[in-house]
Amino acid sequence: MSELNLSGMTALSIGRGVTLNNASELEAALRHIGATRYHNHHPFHKLLHSGKLNKGQVQAWALNRYYYQSTIPLKDAMVMTRFRDRATRLEWRHRIEDHDGDIGSEGGIERWIKLTEGLGLDTAYVESTEGILPATRFAVEAYVHFCRDRSPLEAIASSLTELFAPSIHEERISGMLEHYNFVNNDTMSYFKRRLTQAPRDANFALHYVKEHATTPEQRAAVCNALIFKTNVLWVQLDALYYAYVEGNIPPGAFVPKES
Numbered sequence: 001m002s003e004l005n006l007s008g009m010t011a012l013s014i015g016r017g018v019t020l021n022n023a024s025e026l027e028a029a030l031r032h033i034g035a036t037r038y039h040n041h042h043p044f045h046k047l048l049h050s051g052k053l054n055k056g057q058v059q060a061w062a063l064n065r066y067y068y069q070s071t072i073p074l075k076d077a078m079v080m081t082r083f084r085d086r087a088t089r090l091e092w093r094h095r096i097e098d099h100d101g102d103i104g105s106e107g108g109i110e111r112w113i114k115l116t117e118g119l120g121l122d123t124a125y126v127e128s129t130e131g132i133l134p135a136t137r138f139a140v141e142a143y144v145h146f147c148r149d150r151s152p153l154e155a156i157a158s159s160l161t162e163l164f165a166p167s168i169h170e171e172r173i174s175g176m177l178e179h180y181n182f183v184n185n186d187t188m189s190y191f192k193r194r195l196t197q198a199p200r201d202a203n204f205a206l207h208y209v210k211e212h213a214t215t216p217e218q219r220a221a222v223c224n225a226l227i228f229k230t231n232v233l234w235v236q237l238d239a240l241y242y243a244y245v246e247g248n249i250p251p252g253a254f255v256p257k258e259s
């Protein structure tokens, strides 16, 4: 394949002059976007994974991330409403089960609560989402609205950050277990489980967009949906950094007691 030229990429979109001619050029562009914009590059994650945060800062991260986690099934229900086609809904449905669990079986949200409990946070407070940062709420809601308002193809494409999630989960599991005495294998079980769930989901979504984006315009829209989503993730960490690393906690947001 010829060298991919994505020059003119802005913070919000791939260059207007970029033409992706086929599915393999689309995949290369998506992988380039992930390699350059995924939130593994964010300074907050670098601090988190290398043991440079104190317990209160890790609590703030887990508390805010709970809002993302607990909204994912709502987002996925929204994605399902976009498809009349039963086969796509069937494929997508297990994502909701992965997070919500089932009667008698634990899901991702419960595993996340194990993490916040293990960090010493009160579960009722976490579940109330009262202490999250305004930017967390705005960013997460923007993701749900994107899946409601854009095309079904873009709704699926916006989940493609998961292509890049397994490596950040590996890094997080080993980094946090090594550096923090307040986490253990049990409280990190959420991430272990995602190591198998995320690749299956991401491969379906990648295959879907490669097959259904059949014009250069649709391929550009798929890339822009992924860029949008990398921004949803990035701004949440910007807000955490500003509040809990630089010390500018907005009124009403969680104030750590432990340092």
Ligand SMILES: O=C(O)c1cc(C(=O)O)c2c(n1)C(=O)C(=O)c1cc(C(=O)O)[nH]c1-2
Pocket: 072, 158, 159, 160, 161, 162, 164, 165, 168, 169, 194, 233
């Ligand atoms: O820890 C992370 O960095 C991370 C990132 C992402 C992502 O890339 O959106 C997800 C998750 N975790 C995750 O656990 C998860 O269940 C998930 C679902 C989705 C999605 O967009 O449908 N992304 C992610």
